[in-house]
Amino acid sequence: MAQSATSRLPDGDPRVTLHGRSPAGHRPTTHRPTDDQLLDGASEVFSQVGFQRATMVALAERAGTTKPTLYAHFEGKEALYQRCVDRAADTLIRFLFAAYASATELSLEDQVRAGMADFFRYVAEHPAHFLLLFGRQATGAAVDARERLIATVRGELARHIRLFTEHRTDGPWGWSADLCASMLIGATVEGCRRSLDAEGADLAEAGEFATRFALAALGHIDPSAAHRLDASVPAR
Known part of the structure; x- marks a missing residue:
């Protein structure tokens, strides 16, 4: 039997805590998000699972964008966390x-x-x-x-x-x-x-x-x- 998408998630991925899937309405889109929109999404993930367990993939998905876009706006996860707090x-x-x-x-x-x-x-x-x-x-x-x-x-x-x-x-x-x-x-x-x-x-x-x-x-x-x-x- 083929594995489900949820079972292939890496350990510690915050999406596991979100009933095995990304929340509705948070899929990456083609629009150019503002910093505030990115920070809103990242803040939700960080507040739920903390800095260590949050992944850039999960942070991008919650913000409705892509990982490259996050890196284009912020230097990395530490800089993003600093901006959020x-x-x-x-x-x-x-x-x-x-x-x-x-x-x-x-x-x-x-x-x-x-x-x-x-x-x-x-x-x-x-x-x-x-x-x-x-x-x-x-x-x-x-x-x-x-x-x-x-x-x-x-x-x-x-x-x-x-x-x-x-x-x-x-x-x-x-x-x-x-x-x-x-x-x-x-x-x-x-x-x-x-x-x-x-x-x-x-x-x-x-x-x-x-x-x-x-x-x-x-x-x-x-x-x-x-x-x-x-x-x-x-x-x-």
């Missing part, structure tokens, strides 16, 4: 900064609500971008891009917390604002990761639940505790 990080940074800027004049609670809800909404619309950076397959360049993203967002979120506490409490928070921002980011990221793991989970509802959790925690923080913490951290 950098784009994912930069896009999310711009999205979150816009959300924070639009909520600057609101209460801290509403600022947190806007930031967390928008983060969950972004992940619902772009799961591949999130999984590239925070999924179990993330490695190498993805880890570096993720740390850059977290540091950038933490700094901006801490700035907004300081601005709020400077005008609405008994004095601006110092390092405690950084710690608060880190905890909010950690809760948001883990909430998104767990929600994606739970098949059928509504990310909008998960975002609302996570937001209420964060607001309940913030509502019980005694500002004097923040100031005591700040006093314990050496000036930098």
Whole structure:
């Protein structure tokens, strides 16, 4: 009996995880794809199987193009992966900064609500971008891009917390604002990761639940505790 096309696939080919065939609508075509179209397709494959298991053939097929076209746009798999993870990080940074800027004049609670809800909404619309950076397959360049993203967002979120506490409490928070921002980011990221793991989970509802959790925690923080913490951290 002749072997099926699926059985002849090499070990580790991501197409094996896609029910033995390329997804419908992703066959190579004769059109000239843009870099964004190529990166969209590659991001899906990398987010599902990781850098090591992704092949240029599978990456090209998912993007609806050919392997020579990928090499014409990018130097190779490493360069393609770097572009994918950098784009994912930069896009999310711009999205979150816009959300924070639009909520600057609101209460801290509403600022947190806007930031967390928008983060969950972004992940619902772009799961591949999130999984590239925070999924179990993330490695190498993805880890570096993720740390850059977290540091950038933490700094901006801490700035907004300081601005709020400077005008609405008994004095601006110092390092405690950084710690608060880190905890909010950690809760948001883990909430998104767990929600994606739970098949059928509504990310909008998960975002609302996570937001209420964060607001309940913030509502019980005694500002004097923040100031005591700040006093314990050496000036930098």
